[in-house]
């Protein structure tokens with residue numbers, strides 16, 4: 520046990536995971552969450568209902584003893600099931616290697632499991648309904664507003680970690696007084712998202728392939744669907760706000776019905792409430808946040824979406840935020856309670872990675888909504904999958920990002936983009952992967968090591 524107290528602001532995914540990791544090291548942890556306790560009150564977990572959990576996230580859950588439990592709750596997704604406009608479908612595996620797949624997990628279920636695990640430690644106190652208003656860097660105090668009682672509350676500790684999401688109050692305080700020259704950029708994608716639902720069939724049957732991430736790519740917009748354990752699918756429509764086929768224009772039941780009939784007739788048959796859901800459900804915005812520095816001396820640090828919110832198209836925001844917590848732990852190992860050293864080295868190591876996954880996530884939107892329907896891209900994915908089977912040291916960009924936590928995101932991006940250019944060039948000249956010379960391609964792709972120094 521150490522006598523040091525860590526305040527964690529935000530009891531979402533990364534905050535509750537971090538509370539466990541720090542409690543295991545003997546710190547006294549106080550976790551403050553704006554919302555009520557989701558295990559007692561029926562509240563939405565916010566944002567998406569389910570998430571794609573992959574190896575970086577699983578590694579973090581393993582570190583807190585939750586991997587096995589969570590793996591029983593998830594629905595594995597072995598690849599993308601692409602639904603083209605003519606009604607045909609094709610399956611694009613994420614990898615042909617054993618055990619390389621991603622998982623659809625309930626955000627609420629995962630958050631509840633993490634909170635319950637955190638509360639198993641006697642050195643963790645969790646406060647709900649506590650909205651952080653600001654951090655006062657002169658006094659080293661964090662100010663809260665109790666959403667239930669309306670009362671104010673002030674807390675202090677040896678250090679403060681802001682895990683309060685993309686609209687972080689801790690970040691706001693850093694920007695407005697905590698840090699003298701704070702770099703901050705927020706970009707909204709011109710597209711937003713809306714959640715829809717495919718209900719379970721009779722007896723809880725899955726109406727479409729259970730073990731796939733479904734995509735209806737339509738170039739300018741797309742619909743995706745991830746299975747829930749109860750047989751339903753949570754679908755998300757990503758689409759521009761503007762234009763004829765845009766959220767702002769689809770403002771009557773008639774327009775929405777015509778839109779679904781023309782663009783997603785097959786999915787529409789499975790979504791009996793899609794028009795009502797479209798009209799009633801909110802349209803979510805998709806910001807990317809980049810900022811720096813992430814810390815104020817040893818007083819406070821930002822982690823997860825608070826430091827680097829990204830668009831969801833690589834399914835990595837949560838995975839990356841979980842990985843943040845593991846990387847931070849390494850520096851706690853190294854520097855004990857020298858928070859300033861911990862935070863500054865953590866930030867320098869982590870920033871290139873989080874910038875890279877932000878950019879990859881952005882680029883992957885085009886891949887999902889358009890390239891998945893492109894025949895050259897389809898051949899390329901087949902070729903990559905075969906290459907992974909034949910050569911254990913070859914990993915596609917997708918595999919490096921999703922299944923290779925030992926490869927930092929910025930290396931996965933640099934190497935993956937370099938590989939993609941070569942593979943797309945090869946695939947643009949062939950009609951089938953039977954035509955390729957695997958050994959020649961492998962030798963070409965392995966040259967990256969020599970080029971490594973260029974990046």
Ligand SMILES: Cc1cc2nc3c(=O)[nH]c(=O)nc-3n(C[C@H](O)[C@H](O)[C@H](O)COP(=O)(O)OP(=O)(O)OC[C@H]3O[C@@H](n4cnc5c(N)ncnc54)[C@H](O)[C@@H]3O)c2cc1C
Pocket residue numbers: 528529530531532533534551552553554566567569570571572649650651652682683684685686687688712755803822823824825829831833834835836837838839840
């Ligand atoms: C549509 C969509 C789909 C996504 N899909 C995926 C996916 O498939 N895979 C993936 O890995 N990631 C996905 N993400 C990203 C993922 O949701 C985030 O990256 C992840 O939730 C970040 O975790 P966090 O703990 O940093 O923030 P959050 O999960 O947002 O948690 C922040 C917490 O802080 C609380 N809070 C906020 N403000 C305050 C305050 N002032 N005081 C106190 N508490 C506060 C909030 O209530 C919340 O509990 C998706 C995101 C979206 C929007």
